[in-house]
Amino acid sequence: MREILLAHGRVRVVQTERADGDVGQGWEELAALGWQQRPVWVRQVHGSAVVEAACVSSQTEADAIVRRSGSELVAGVRTADCVPVALVAENGDAAVVHAGWPGITKGVVAAAGRALGVHARWAVIGAHARACCYEFLGEPERAAVRAAIGDGYFRGAMLDLTAAVRDQLAALGVEQIVDLGGCTIHEPWWFSWRAEGTAARQALLVGPAR
Numbered sequence: 001m002r003e004i005l006l007a008h009g010r011v012r013v014v015q016t017e018r019a020d021g022d023v024g025q026g027w028e029e030l031a032a033l034g035w036q037q038r039p040v041w042v043r044q045v046h047g048s049a050v051v052e053a054a055c056v057s058s059q060t061e062a063d064a065i066v067r068r069s070g071s072e073l074v075a076g077v078r079t080a081d082c083v084p085v086a087l088v089a090e091n092g093d094a095a096v097v098h099a100g101w102p103g104i105t106k107g108v109v110a111a112a113g114r115a116l117g118v119h120a121r122w123a124v125i126g127a128h129a130r131a132c133c134y135e136f137l138g139e140p141e142r143a144a145v146r147a148a149i150g151d152g153y154f155r156g157a158m159l160d161l162t163a164a165v166r167d168q169l170a171a172l173g174v175e176q177i178v179d180l181g182g183c184t185i186h187e188p189w190w191f192s193w194r195a196e197g198t199a200a201r202q203a204l205l206v207g208p209a210r
Contacts, residue, residue, distance in 0.1 A: 001033065002180045005209055006122045010069065010092040014205045015084070015126040015180050017189045022200035023078055034210045039076040039203070040065060046102040050095070050115035064097040064112035067206055074207030080193040081134070081184050083161050084126035084204030085109060087174070089118040094206040101141070104164050105148035113172040123174045126204040127182030127190050131160035134185065134194070 002015040014033055016023055040053045042062040049062040053075045056065065065075040069092030077084050082100035095112040097103075113120055136142060136159035145159065153160045162179070169177055184190040184202075191200040 004124060004178060004180075006088040006124075007069075007090060007092045007094075009209055011088050011094050012207055012209045013086045013088070013094075013124045014203075014207075015124075015182075016202045016205075017127075018191055018200075018202065019189070020202070022191070023076070023203040024199070024201050033205075035074050035207050037072055037074055037207075039074040039205055039207075040067075041076060041078070044077065044098045046100050048103060048106040048108040048111045050108075050111050063099070063103050063108050064095055064115065066093070066095045066112070066115050069093050072208055074205055076203045076205035078201035078203050079126070079128060079184075080191050080198065080201050081129035083128040083165050085112075085165060085169070086124040086126075086204060086206050087112055087116055087120035087172075088122040088124070088206070089116060090121050091118055093118055095120075096204055096206045099161075099165055101136070101145060101159065101161065104161065104168070105145055107168075109165060109168040110172060120169075120172055121175050123169045123177045124204070125162065125165060125177065125179045127180065127184050127187075127202065128161060129185050129192070129194055130162060130183035131155050131158045132186065133183055134159050134161060
């Protein structure tokens with residue numbers, strides 16, 4: 001588990017690891033992280049929809065969740081190679097984002113920033129498939145990326161999701177970006193669909209400080 005406190009200690013951001021268990025398998029593993037409530041999850045669909053944590057149901061389809069300051073709710077996204085991102089404002093409002101390459105091209109990071117409604121001062125980037133390993137060869141997919149965000153994120157056969165997310169965060173005016181590190185494809189601490197075809201997932205979560 002990797003964690004950081006932001007917004008003057010009011011918002012806790014947690015990145016789970018393989019050792020913390022598959023976050024899709026129940027509450028027991030996450031309860032050990034110290035929060036009293038089960039996290040709010042959405043059905044992630046590689047889009048750009050954003051939803052308020054207080055409005056989430058079991059059928060909600062979205063790729064970003066906004067959690068308001070003062071709430072006891074914990075919001076999370078599950079990832080295996082996509083980029084998990086948390087946005088945190090000075091007042092304690094926060095958003096958590098699932099940003100795969102389709103979501104990045106559809107503007108999910110910017111959509112979460114707009115839905116937050118206040119300036120996101122900090123961002124946290126969690127473990128994901130990095131440019132060292134993320135081979136991206138399908139020409140229709142490469143063409144879709146070029147059309148949406150340009151050629152600048154290709155590194156030969158690889159796609160640099162990190163750089164794309166960082167640029168989108170900069171466009172939002174985020175002042176401090178904290179990258180927790182980790183390549184899900186080649187490092188053993190993470191679940192990776194690309195590397196092992198697993199259905200297991202780690203999570204990036206935002207919630208109140210303990």
